[in-house]
Amino acid sequence: MEDLTSCILDFQANIVRVTYRRKTTLVDPDSEPSHKAALQYIWESSQLEESLDENGQVSKWRKLGFDSEDMVQEFSEVGVLGLDCLKKLVENDQDFSKLVLEQLSRAPERRCSIAKASNEVVELLSEHWAIFAPGYSTSTTFQPFFLDFYKVHSLATHFFLRMWTESGAAAGDFTRVVALVRSQVKVALRSENVRPWHEVEHDFNEREYRAVRDRQMKELELEDDLLSKVPVRNLRAKLYKESYEFVRQQRIQCLLQGAWFVNALLSSSPRDPPRRPNRPWRFMRLDPGLKYLHYVDSAVKFPVRGGLEDLPERIDVSMISEIATGTCAPPPNVLRDQNDLPPTSPLVASPLSFSLLSAHEGSLADQIAPDQSRWADWTDGLNMLRRDGGHVASKETAGFVQALTEIGLKIKLLDLSGEKVEIPSGLVAGPPPTNTDFFFSDLL
Structure with missing residues (x-):
């Protein structure tokens, strides 16, 4: 499942x-x-x-x-x-x-x-x-x-x-x-x-x-019964779109900054045979054109400079058809002395793992994030970056979108209630114009 x-x-x-x-x-x-x-x-x-x-x-x-x-x-x-x-x-x-x-x-x-x-x-x-x-x-x-x-x-x-x-x-x-x-x-x-x-x-x-x-x-x-009125429902829908786009841009900014991950083992997947990474650490960063994920594998983590000079390898984002989560386990002995990753047993899938899957080439990358926040940033950021939109994988991102929508709605309603503006339950169109002698008449 x-x-x-x-x-x-x-x-x-x-x-x-x-x-x-x-x-x-x-x-x-x-x-x-x-x-x-x-x-x-x-x-x-x-x-x-x-x-x-x-x-x-x-x-x-x-x-x-x-x-x-x-x-x-x-x-x-x-x-x-x-x-x-x-x-x-x-x-x-x-x-x-x-x-x-x-x-x-x-x-x-x-x-x-x-x-x-x-x-x-x-x-x-x-x-x-x-x-x-x-x-x-x-x-x-x-x-x-x-x-x-x-x-x-x-x-x-x-x-x-x-x-x-x-x-x-x-x-x-x-x-x-x-x-x-x-x-x-x-x-x-x-x-x-x-x-x-x-x-x-x-x-x-x-x-x-x-x-x-x-x-x-x-x-x-x-x-408040005000929230059920049609204009308020339409306003909520508009703010929902804006909130989603705001969170999407924030997630993509995280991809542009880059992050370190553990190169993981696939725990059990019929689509791709298990493989042991040559080097345990990988730094990934999205290029400014949002087309490629550039990365470098390393035996130890090191300070990565800005730009893409330190990242010789890359993955074509358009090849990613699915971001699967909870798919892979850390290789043995990699996390023994690391304090920035949650403890987990080898060969047991980590809840902070994710795989970038291609429809034709199997798994393009199998990574484990250092914490829940980084996992949400990258799994949802990559999903939002996909051509077909993907889906939101983390409750953290979904909660951000919902919270921003509700805060924006309350601020808008405070503006209206402060001015004592009456919000109607529905809008009624006025009578048609008496003649068509005006600039936009051909659009009627």
């Missing part, structure tokens, strides 16, 4: 990037046949018929809970991901048409907007799993439920509809129900790397409204 950890986290980070790409890809049924087919399937499954409203306008998608008939606009925030989630919801619910008819049979102010609820759940799950931007994935643990995004979305959307009914919600209560669902998402998906799936299903399918509401009220006593 240890050998697969790095690969699984890489795969998970790639799925985050794919999910973000789908979320930011606009739905365009006029030019994308697959989008048109998905919408057609959803409509046919509802078993509804088009009609005219009191203003003589066609009423079709509004019957499913959209605010308008413009599908490009309705899916603008959740993109193709939102469309796929709604389609999967319809596919997996044999009673979808009954669900739609049940809502339409209610008074207009008592209907739950099924389509809007679906899109809102997509936003809540994206927020929970920090799907903010390509390459920005700081999870250091497995997230098996994320890998079945559609199934979790279906459970959470049905929970949304049930909370709406059990709470007797009306049109103006949509935001209140969203807050309930957000609270339940955090509870149901907690510690997902160790929780069994049936407990997640139970949390979404069996929890009663009163129990969820009571827990949420206790949560609201501990945190």
Whole structure:
């Protein structure tokens, strides 16, 4: 399992990037046949018929809970991901048409907007799993439920509809129900790397409204409701990206400065036979162009000058396809008199070890860092340097990104609260211009 950890986290980070790409890809049924087919399937499954409203306008998608008939606009925030989630919801619910008819049979102010609820759940799950931007994935643990995004979305959307009914919600209560669902998402998906799936299903399918509401009220006593407002959520996403980039630059600076490592033995890997290093110590430094890791092997540590003159060997960074951790052990007798490395037995994998693996050439380097901080700097720095972004391996780096995000958010909110600025729950577009006689009119 240890050998697969790095690969699984890489795969998970790639799925985050794919999910973000789908979320930011606009739905365009006029030019994308697959989008048109998905919408057609959803409509046919509802078993509804088009009609005219009191203003003589066609009423079709509004019957499913959209605010308008413009599908490009309705899916603008959740993109193709939102469309796929709604389609999967319809596919997996044999009673979808009954669900739609049940809502339409209610008074207009008592209907739950099924389509809007679906899109809102997509936003809540994206927020929970920090799907903010390509390459920005700081999870250091497995997230098996994320890998079945559609199934979790279906459970959470049905929970949304049930909370709406059990709470007797009306049109103006949509935001209140969203807050309930957000609270339940955090509870149901907690510690997902160790929780069994049936407990997640139970949390979404069996929890009663009163129990969820009571827990949420206790949560609201501990945190400001301001944090759940849409503009604040968007601000958090922006600050998260900035914090990640700041930590990334800091980690890369550590690589540019260089560090000493122990040349290690592979403890047990089927991909590469064990080999004993000729010299026990290696100094590595990234070149200013961020393309090569220059290094020198030595029998003893010595003062290394700035630049690359003392480092005759190099590793092409583009050849590194994976940074595996906990893979190798120190050679015998190397650490016996060294005080700057943690004690460990030969042939037992060190927790501070890492290997630079190539897809075609096996292991390019097997090193042991002198301490936890140096290990986090280099494993995460090299992952962040990779073309595909890699994954964050250490909780230390993930914690830095999260802490910087929260500090930045609190500072921004202090600025706003100090000026007594009211933050709205949503932004409403103003009326269209009375004429198009202005410079940017051709962009409308």
